[in-house]
Amino acid sequence: MGKIICFISDEFADFEITLALHKIRNVGKKDVLTVGYSEEAIVSESGLTYKPDLVFHEAMALNDIEGLLIPGGPIRNQKQELTDFIIKLDEESKMLAAICNGPQYLGRAGLLQNRRFTTSCSVERITQLHVEDPFPRDNYVDKRVVQDGHVLTAKGRAFVDFSFEIFDYLGIYADENEKRELFRDIMDR
Template sequence: MGKVLCFIYPNMAEFEVMFAFHRLLTVGNKEIITIGSDRNPLVSQSGFIYTAAATIEDAFDYPDVEALLIPGGPITEQPPQLTQLIQQLDRERKLLAAICNGPQFLGRAGILDRHSFTTSCSPASIASLGVSDPFPRDQFLQQRVVRDGHVITATGRAFVDFSFAVFDWLNIFDSKEELQALYEDIRGPIS
């Protein structure tokens, strides 16, 4: 059974990745493992309390890791171990998928220097925080979802499209038609 890691951190916007994880578990039969800087409880933007199943360091020893998904959240410091894990998964061409402000972690790891990406975080937002911009803006595309090789990024509002890009990359459905039918069912008519 393939493993999909999810980096969790304080004030993360977990709702941006929950649909993806639901289908990865129920349709894709993936093992979902939350990883964090430590195993102390943390509070998400939605007010839910989470505890990582494993530390980032533990993740280096897992066999069969297929992907790392990172939800959005505040611009925050990056654990050095996360940078190392992202770089290792990049060398192995595992899926690196991040949404909203989550691509900040890929940017600091140098991944976005070589891949087109999108994010919800504007240069003005970064400037207002008075921190270094983690995004190489020359690679930025103003799109809902950007898939460049094994890297998928999305704006926060595109969480359904983000999920489907992840499903497609990990090939969890029996056919493209099954994937498309579910997408059309979820999207539904606009009334």
């Protein structure tokens, strides 16, 4: 059984990844593990407390990772161990999926230099924060979800679309009717 690793850090937007992780674990039958910079508990944007399953040196030692999921959260500095982990998975062509401000980490790792991507983080927001823009804006696409090879990015409000893009990429639903039913259940009003 392959593993999907989810990066968590203070104030991460847990709501953006809940649907994806629920279906990856319960329908896709994949192990879902969280990774953090330390073993310390983390408080998400919603106020819930999470304790990482792994730290990066432990995650680097795993050999059955299928992908990394990066939720949104504040624009913040990036530690080298996250960059190294992203580069390793990229070299192995593993799924790298990031939503909202999460693509900032892919940008700082150099993965977006030659790939199309999207993000919720505007140039105006970066200017307001007085930080270096982690995004190569020439490759930005103003879409809800963008897939370029094994890299999937999404705007924060597109968390349902993002989840379904991940399901397709990982082959979670072998039967197209089952996938359509779930989408209808979620999107019907």
